[in-house]
Amino acid sequence: MTPRDTAENRADRTLVHRAFAHLTGRSGAPVLYALMDDTPVGFLGLAAGPTGLRRLEFIGGEDPFVERLLALFPDQPVERSIALDKVRRELERYFAGRRFTFDTRVDLSGLTPFQRKVLGETVKVPAGQYTTYSQLAAKAGRPRAARAAGNALHDNPVAIIVPCHRVLRGDGSLGGYAGGLEAKAWLLRHEGVLL
Amino acid sequence: MTARRATDSDALSLLLAKHGLELARHLRRLVRDDDVATDLLQDTFLRAHGALSRLRPGSNERAWLYRIATNAALNHVRARARETAALERHAREPDVAAPSWLNDDQPGAGTGETDQRHTAVWARVAELPDRQRVALTLRVSDACDYDEIAHRMGGTAAGARANVHQALKRLRKEFR
Numbered sequence: 605m606t607p608r609d610t611a612e613n614r615a616d617r618t619l620v621h622r623a624f625a626h627l628t629g630r631s632g633a634p635v636l637y638a639l640m641d642d643t644p645v646g647f648l649g650l651a652a653g654p655t656g657l658r659r660l661e662f663i664g665g666e667d668p669f670v671e672r673l674l675a676l677f678p679d680q681p682v683e684r685s686i687a688l689d690k691v692r693r694e695l696e697r698y699f700a701g702r703r704f705t706f707d708t709r710v711d712l713s714g715l716t717p718f719q720r721k722v723l724g725e726t727v728k729v730p731a732g733q734y735t736t737y738s739q740l741a742a743k744a745g746r747p748r749a750a751r752a753a754g755n756a757l758h759d760n761p762v763a764i765i766v767p768c769h770r771v772l773r774g775d776g777s778l779g780g781y782a783g784g785l786e787a788k789a790w791l792l793r794h795e796g797v798l799l
Numbered sequence: 800m801t802a803r804r805a806t807d808s809d810a811l812s813l814l815l816a817k818h819g820l821e822l823a824r825h826l827r828r829l830v831r832d833d834d835v836a837t838d839l840l841q842d843t844f845l846r847a848h849g850a851l852s853r854l855r856p857g858s859n860e861r862a863w864l865y866r867i868a869t870n871a872a873l874n875h876v877r878a879r880a881r882e883t884a885a886l887e888r889h890a891r892e893p894d895v896a897a898p899s900w901l902n903d904d905q906p907g908a909g910t911g912e913t914d915q916r917h918t919a920v921w922a923r924v925a926e927l928p929d930r931q932r933v934a935l936t937l938r939v940s941d942a943c944d945y946d947e948i949a950h951r952m953g954g955t956a957a958g959a960r961a962n963v964h965q966a967l968k969r970l971r972k973e974f975r
Contacts, residue, residue: 612824615833619826620819623841628808628815637816670816674809682816 609687617683624681635677636685639666640692643699644794645787650688653680656711657691660762662783695764704731704795706765715759718744722756723766731795734770737779750774758782764791811848818861819844822868825951828940829872829933831921839875843868865951873929900939901970904963907942920974927966930954934962 617634625631635658637651649669651659659676663669673682691708698704712720721744729735741753757768763782769791773779778799781788789799822843826836847867854863898920924932933952937943938959943951948959 615827616820616823619823619837619840622837623815623819623844626841627844628812670813674812683820684817
């Protein structure tokens with residue numbers, strides 16, 4: 605997770621964690637974040653805890669993203685980090701079209717069992733293919749819960765890695781997407797889906 | 800203590816999240832004592848937070864924090880001037896190897912040097928006039944070019960170059 609975690613980096617981080625604990629009461633495991641500002645689908649924010657990637661979001665800028673993280677993780681320090689370079693490399697490979705799968709570990713804690721099931725089924729849809737909200741609901745064990753499946757995808761904390769863009773409406777229209785429909789269409793075309 | 804002390808503590812958290820690591824490193828390198836740097840980092844963010852309302856929108860938040868941190872470190876060093884004088888004796892010890900950056904002014908030449916190496920030279924650095932000491936530390940440990948040094952300390956790049964030059968001249972006299 606932290607290949608460049610030298611003794612000096614650790615010492616710097618200790619100081620920051622002490623400051624967080626003393627000044628703001630945030631003393632849990634730190635949430636690390638990084639930004640990717642020049643992707644084909646715009647500005648992305650990434651955040652990880654000790655057990656995996658917690659967020660991959662389409663964002664408007666650093667401040668609103670950090671403010672969201674501070675609200676999502678109210679007991680934890682949040683720190684900008686160089687440690688997320690593995691997932692950033694995987695995303696760069698993805699955007700370059702060299703590889704469409706990810707080895708990054710994700711942390712889906714905080715979601716309901718149904719949400720996790722829906723996201724788990726979404727991961728199984730390979731690049732270049734797509735499924736529908738109702739097919740996904742059926743695979744997650746609730747065939748009549750297409751809308752609930754849609755909501756679970758809407759709350760997907762790790763876009764692209766859990767490829768919720770590969771889920772369309774039954775009539776073939778795009779449905780919705782947190783990053784906007786333009787981004788959804790770009791991702792699908794990039795993966796070889798003819799829209 | 801609750802973690803949700805409303806938006807006030809969030810503004811401080813936002814500053815810490817974005818700039819904490821960089822300023823922790825800056826302070827650790829300036830004062831070369833982690834306990835002192837720990838206190839100075841917290842002072843810096845408390846001061847910054849207290850003055851946040853006076854920061855004009857669009858001004859450079861990062862440079863502003865660097866100035867607050869650098870001033871905090873300088874104040875600390877002045878207060879400890881008598882103690883650093885004791886290090887002078889150590890600096891005079893004859894069997895000290897000079898670090899490479901003393902002869903070769905390349906940014907970052909001293910990056911990664913631990914406190915154990917060239918202790919005497921760093922002790923002498925601690926006794927240099929404030930602006931020389933900070934400029935040299937930024938140059939050698941933080942790999943800053945002169946524009947960046949001027950940016951972090953205030954002043955011009957030419958002034959930063961002069962400060963580094965003066966600092967190196969003094970040190971070379973003593974350690975070569």
